[in-house]
Structures are given as structure tokens and as C-alpha cells.
Amino acid sequence: MLLFAIRRLLQAIPILLGVSLVVFGLVHIVPGNPIDMLMPPEASPEVIAQMKAAFGFDKPLYMQYLLWLMRAVQGNFGLSVFNATPVWGQLVDALGNTFILAILAAALGFSLGIVFGMVSALYHGRWPDKLFSAIATIGVSLPHYWCAIVLVLACAVLHDWLPAQGMGDDSLPLYERLQYLVLPVITLSLIPMGVIGRLVRATVLDIIGQDFVGALAAKGLTRWPVIRHIARNAAPPVLALMGLQFGYLLGGSILVETVFNWPGSGNLLNLAIFRRDIPVLQATILVLATFFVVLNLLVDIAQAAIDPRIRR
Amino acid sequence: MSAALRDPRDRGGPAQPLLRVDRLTKHFPVRGGLLNRQVATVQAVDDVSFSVRKGETLGIVGESGCGKSTTARLLMRLIQPDAGEVVFDGDEVGHRQGISVSDMRRQMQMVFQDSYSSLNPRMTMAESIAYAPRMHGLGRREAYERAENLLSRVGLNPLQYARRYPHELSGGQRQRVNIARALALEPRLVILDEAVAALDKSVEAQVLNLLSDLKDSFSLTYLFISHDLNVVEYMSDRVMVMYLGRVVEAGPVESIYRRPRHPYTRALFASKPTLDPDRRTTEMPLTGDPPNPINPPSGCRFRTRCGFAMPVCAASLPPLDVPFEDAADDSHVVACHVPAAQLGHRTGVRHG
């Protein structure tokens, strides 16, 4: 078991290196000098040369990469080009806000998904199955940014029930601040709800079809204990997918955050793209991807701990 | 038997064995540990030597895991051997002066155990049979005619079966198609790897009779692999017994079945249930756990379950008592250190 964990950890390292290469390399694929994009066109050559040296763009590419990487692992991503504040600080704040959304959306989406999936499977073929399967399919096919707009429309524009944007500022009481959470969390929870719901339904149906469930019923077990048995067997793949979905929530929140103007990492990413703020952009993508890799690693190890067949 | 010798592709005449296998070996690595290094070896086939005469049926018996199927796959070169040579009618397979693997495959074919998975579910019966001849250059019309002929030869009406799909046929019918497919390239040697194992008894009998008929009509030579002792006795002229990757005994079928010499062979036959009250079991049953193919016992691999084991058995691998190169085709050879074991004098069970 420990051996598996260590082996998995070792496998993750080249992946992380690859990720950093991709993030670093994408900037330099763009034709043209990063500096030229930052400088106003009338800047003199000496100023440009100075800026180049300051940012280290005059060194050979592999040196730039190594320097950047070395600083990155220490948390030093430099200063934002836009407002000259340290990137790391901004990123941490933004990540925290996204984390709030992600946790709540995960909780809501996963619980709804599990309930819908179980009910669908247990009432297979009858109307609850059709209803909840349809809901799950809709959840997966819905463009969540559109859904966000529709929700804003319904709840903030047409009726004044909930605030449309932002996080609310610190002066407001907690109750009011919570209102800002409602719409973003609901929107973000749709996809996990659909994905988890579909997987739970398929897994539980699969388990019910297996002979041992019939054997349990023949033993005389009544409803609830059988359901507990089913749940325990359905847990591993569902838990794994939940881990992945949480990673997507963290890393893929940009669209929802843009609509709601929620100051999270996705919003930061959006702003950085439009301001051509390369340091912020690189840092955000690298950190989010690293999160995702680590999350995958933990999910794999957890799965191997539960299901010994995976350890090979 | 002489029909096999009239084959125009025959190169050495009746005295030359159709297939000669010399010290064939295949070890599979077992990986594990931190960096997936090799931590152990499965000695699937170890130093196996035998020969197959033209026109005969050589049976190979043994328990699951003894290496019979691996041997078959090594012969067909579906797996690459680690050591040893295979000589087909005088030509060494894979050797520049000998015969190439693809040429050998035109003269040697195989029928697998699982009749369903041996057939492409998306191809009709005729397409499956005609596939290999077409790939080797036969024209479409000729290939399909050959396929239909073969279908009727194996007892399936081509009008009914040529355009059917595997899932529409029963197991016995599918296995007939597999046999027809094996014969499509007009081979001289057919390996039957547990070909009837998955069939019901009545169907099995039909297929066995079919195989005997085909052997005569097409002048074939068979290598018949099975764990079913009765079937092997019925079909074979000579029999070879394998245990944990090695040959322990070989010889003519009557000699092996009436006067088995190796303790393992005797235990194997003794475990055959019989309804004949005059043939009660008097042999000592097999004792001990089946050993691990990954860590076989030192020396003779059967010694941990053998009632006759001696210290010498742990010290060295017993060779066949008559070396392979010197054996006459009808000799009954055995690989055992203890002459008393071969004659049946018991000394009690000793586990070493």
C-alpha cells in the first residue's frame, strides 16, 4: 500500500514538470516579444532593453524557465504587471474565494446527485427514474454560464430577491453576505449534480444486477440494510469521481465567476488575460493545475486504499 | 498414416519428424516493487523437447498451469521463446537457412478453446474462413469457394451458415467453423488447444469424430492439447505429460495409460473417477499443495507432492531417462530419479 502511494507520487513528479513546461512554453509560443505587448509603442529602445533585463527576458530560454521554476516553488511569482502588487498574495486571496464556492457547490451538487442517482436506480424504469435521469442529463448539457445569466435574470433583475454580482463587502452582516453565495453556488452545483447522479445511477443499477444482492434479499434482509450494502459497494468509483469533480470546480470556475463577478481565481484569470498580465496568468494556471494533479494523486491513493485490486 | 507423406510439400519423407522441438523455454517476468523491476520469474515452459511424426496425433496432458497452452503459443510464435529451437520438417523456424515464421504459419495452424472469442463478431462465417487465404493472395471468388467447401466438410450447410454471425451459432457449430478456418490455409499440422473443452459431452463426441475424419481426408498431423485424460486417450497415438513447465513422461498411448511410470502420471490417472468396481483406486492420492509456478521447488518440481521423494530429487532436475536425441519414436521415456518410483514400490510420503 505504501509502495503504491510512493510509486504514484513518483509518477506525479514528471507530470508536474511537464505541466510547468507547458505553462511556461505557451507564453513563448506567441510570436512577438512579451515585452512588446506590455510596453507602449513609443517607448525608447533603452527603456525596452531595461525592462527586458529587469524581467529577465534577455537570458536564454532554458535559463528563464529554470529561474521561473525555482522562484515558483518558493511561492515567488513576481509582481503583477498590472498593479505591481505581489502575484502570490492576490492569488491566495482569490483562491480562497473560489474555494468557498467550490466546497459549497460540491456539497450541494454531490448530495443532490447521490439522492437522484439512488432514487433513479431503485425505481428503475418508473417515473422517478425518468424524471431524475432527465434532470441529471440536463445538468450535464446545460451551459452553466447561460444558466447563471438566466438565474440572474430571474432572481435579480425581474424580481429583486438576490444580488446579481460580487461578494458583498465586509460591512454587511453575515446574513446578507450569504445571499451573494446563493446564485453562484447553485449554478456551479449543476454539473457535478448531473455527473454524479448519472454515475450513481449506473453503478447502483450494475450492483443490483449482480447476484449477490439477490442473495442478500434471500437471506431475509429488509430494505435499508440492503441499501447500505449497495452503497458500500458503489462508493469507490463514485468517490473517485467526486474528487475529480471537485478539481474541476476549483480549476474551471472561470465562467461562473465571470458572470457573477465573484472575486475568485477564475475571475483573476479572466482579468489577467485581458490585461495581458503574464505573471499572474502563469501563476494562476500553474497553481490550479498543480492542485488538480495533487487532487488526482490523493484520489488514486484513496481508491487503492479502499479497493485492493487497484494496487496491482 | 501414409497419406500424410504424399503431400507435395513434404521434404524429408516418413522418417523425418514433421515437428521437432528442442529445449524450448519461456520464462515470464513478474514485476513489482517500487520501480516495477522484475522480482520473480514464472517458468512457464522449461527445457521442453519432443517430436511429432508425420500423420500421428501427439497428445499433451497436464493440469492447468503446466505450460501446455504456452507451448502451443510458442510453437505458433504468438509468443517469442527465450531459448530452444523449433524445426518444421527439417527446416529451423525463424532461421535464415530454414523456414520463416510466416511460411511456417501456412503449414501449421491452431484451434483455440473459446469458440466464441475466436471469431470476429463482426464477420460472417464465410468471411472469417476466407480471411487468411485472401490475405495470402487468393482471389475473392476462390477464397469464398474454398470457405464454402470447408463449411460443408465440417458438417455445416454453407447455404445456411455462410452468412451467419458468431452469436447465431451454438458452441459446437462455432468450433466447427474454427476448425474450418484452421484448415483454410491447407496446413499440415494442426494444434488443437483444448479445442473441445468448452463443449457439452455429446457435442464433444461429434467434434472429435469430425476431427478424426478430417485428419484422414486432409492427411493432417495433430497436436492435441487437453486436460481431459479420456479424450486424449481416445484421440492420440502418443502422449506427453507435462508438469509445471517440464515434460515428465512421454510415449505411446497404450504404454502411458496402462503402465504409467512417473508418480505424477500415475496419480493423475488414479484421480480419474471410474464406475468400474474392478478398477478401484489403489494409488496414493496427490498430497501437498500445488506448488507455486513462480518459485518451483528445487530439483524435481514434483518432489513436494511425491511419495517417493529422495534427497537426490531436491538436488537436481531429473532428465528424461532416454535422451531426446536418442529416443526411438516408440520409446516410453520418463524423467524421474528414483527407479523404485517408476516401478511402483512405495516408501511412504515424505515432504521435502
Add this chain to the structure above:
Amino acid sequence: MSDLALDRQLVSRADTQAAPAPGYWTSVGQRLLRDKTTMAVTLVLFAILFITLGAPLVTHYDPYAGSVMARLKPIGTPGHWLGTDETGRDLWTRLCYGGRLSLLAAILPVTISLIVGGFLGILAGYAGGWTGTLIMRTMDVFYAFPSILLAIAICGLMGNGLANSIIALAVVFIPPMVRVSETVTTQARHLDFVEAARASGTTTLQIIRHHVLSNVLGPIMVYATSLISVSIILSAGLSFLGLGVTPPQAEWGLMLNSLRQAIYVQPSVAALPGLMIFVTSMCFNLMSDGVRSAMDVRLNK
């Protein structure tokens, strides 16, 4: 497989005794035709395809011509049955013409990833060994990114525009495509009939063409179809962020963005482009589900 299909005619003679059983693909087609949901959804898709590709046939307006006085008219305005957008262009027209770019931006990346990813995956699955490991480990690096993030990273760092968004999405879809093809090919490779084909001395290329491909393409195509439904949402999302198509071109995601400000003035109009995205994506999703279950039937019924 077409030459093999021709061969069936060679085998036929006067065969009145037993009608040949339908082939695999025929039975798949029959099952599909009986599946009402899938048929309905396919009809909707055809309708969408018709109004987008045949846009000049269903509307006479110019998608780029707007009039300031006709800005943000509501649904049901005479002459503009779905209203107008923020610069006065007829919304129905914009939706129809916009569909062209939206569908292109969604389907082209999937097609590219099908060709590139499918090829790499089949190669990795059949060859195995070092080649396979190398390919799969490289794909793992791209798997480290959540899809949206990778698409945004590529577009954000390389610049916006339709071409870049197509490239970005193709890159996002290649790793899962490789993974699916590799899995299916590895399974097929170990099936007995492939071994039997190897034992019959035919070349690797012949085996792949006749035995492996026919058994592998099915699941791969189903997966590609399901990817299209994701691709529609992602490509529209990229345009929504301003990373894809640029104004004044018509495209559903872009329209969603530009109409966002209009929700305070004309809410119904603002929601329409998203409805198109949703319906199209949902239809592809259901269609791929239907095709998968039609292909997945246990053959030994």
C-alpha cells in the same frame, strides 16, 4: 469494410431456405430506428443544421446590418419574431447565421482530435511497449489540466480568434480521445480472434484493418459524438469570455456575452442564444447515448 460487403454477393446463390440474419450494423440501425428519443433528437439536430446552413432560406435579413432605432425589440415584434439585439440586428437571423460558426467551432476540434487522437490511441494500444507508454505518459501531462483551464490557457496566452479556439479545443480533446482509443484497442488486441489472425500469418496492417478497426471504431465514434456536446458548450464558453470569435461575427457564445448587458432592458432576448447552445448540446448528448445503447446490446439475447 466495403470490399467485404461486396464479397457477400459472391457467396449468395438461390437461397430461399433461410433468410440471412441481419448483419451487426444493420441490426444497430434497426434498433436506432425503433428508439423514439434518439430519432426525435436527430430530427431536431437536422432542423438546427438546416436553419444554420440554409440560413438565407429561412431569413432575409443581413446578420450584420442593424438599425439603432430597432435596438432590443422584444419577442413578437412584427417583422422580428424573436426580437433584435443591442445594435438592432434581427435576432432570428443572428441565431441562424451564428449557428454556422458555433457548430464549426464545436465540430471541427472533435474531428481533429478524432483523427489525431484516434490514430495515436490505436497505435499505442496495438503496439504497446515503449511506444505506448511514451504516448500515454505525454497525454497524462495534458490530463493534469481541467479542460476549461487548458482551453483558456491556450487561448489566453496565444491570443483570441476562431482558429486559436479550434486549436485549443482540439488540444483539450486529444488526450481523452487517445485514452479511449488505447483502451478499446488494447482490449481488442487480446481477443482470441485477433490472436488467431496473427497465427494465420497475416501482416499487422491487414489485421488492424480487417479485425481491429471494425471492432474499435464503434466505441470511438460514440465517444466522439458525446464529445461534441461538450465541445459546443466549451467553444461557446470561450467566445463568451471573448477568447473565440470576434465581433461583429455572429456566434452564440459571443451573442450571449454581448447581450448580457441587455438583461436589464430586454431579458427575454438575452437568454435566447444560450437556449440554442443548450438544445444543441443536449441533442448531441442524447443522440450519442442512443447510439451507444443501440451498439451495446448483448448479442446473445
